[in-house]
Amino acid sequence: MFHFIDDEPSSKEECKKLIRKAFVLSSSSKNKDSLNKTDFKCAWLYLFGYKISKYELQEYFEKLGKDYYKDVISYGEFETKAIADIKRLDVVEELRSCFISVDFSCKGFLTIEDLTKQFQIVAPHIPKNTIMDTFRELDRDDDGRVSYKDFELAMQYIDDRIIEQRNKELEEKYVFLKDTSKFFYS
Incomplete structure (x- = not known):
């Protein structure tokens, strides 16, 4: 797993490179510029090691005003979701580490x-x-x-x-x- 280390620019850039790689490897579009729902799940699996739930993905599509069954996600939209979840996981991992130390x-x-x-x-x-x-x-x-x-x-x-x-x-x-x-x- 990867983390942002004290908002260090180099660690953010490494994360963005991994996000970009997951996006490109998972995209089934001709120009590798979008992800459908299945592509999104593959990219998520590549990045986080687990398949995003259908409900969470539907909720994200709705938040963007997109149709889960027809529309696609751009790289920017995928990156925004991935970075938000990385930051959230960093907090959870820090709490887990603190608990284990006690x-x-x-x-x-x-x-x-x-x-x-x-x-x-x-x-x-x-x-x-x-x-x-x-x-x-x-x-x-x-x-x-x-x-x-x-x-x-x-x-x-x-x-x-x-x-x-x-x-x-x-x-x-x-x-x-x-x-x-x-x-x-x-």
């Missing part, structure tokens, strides 16, 4: 002991009751275990909250700048 005994779930050990290594100043509260928040079904799915949901929720907060801060900053600009241009 799962010391490789059980496939986290216990309070795992979380306590991790906090002792990373942030020993955090009180034990805060760690317990955090674990209870992560353990949705109160079985004393935090599954990967629980962990992923919590991390994505935190991520969304951070993004919302940053957007709010930017909006407030923009309003402030907009208000002060009246003094300079009036």
Whole structure:
């Protein structure tokens, strides 16, 4: 699998080369400039190692205002979808890696002991009751275990909250700048 490394231009170019190669190899059109639904599935398989579902592909065609059974996808449209999914997979892989690093005994779930050990290594100043509260928040079904799915949901929720907060801060900053600009241009 390939990844964008810190938005590094060379890694993006490598990804785009692979996307282009998948597109050209899979295209059944004479000029290699479009993909029908079957071609798209082949290109997707080449890039990601799995066949895109019919429903996801139909949804993408609809999003583009195209007929799933008759129309074709251009290279630009294919590239846009592929890059978006690569970025999404990078986040999921990073979360999985983080979960595995905390799962010391490789059980496939986290216990309070795992979380306590991790906090002792990373942030020993955090009180034990805060760690317990955090674990209870992560353990949705109160079985004393935090599954990967629980962990992923919590991390994505935190991520969304951070993004919302940053957007709010930017909006407030923009309003402030907009208000002060009246003094300079009036």
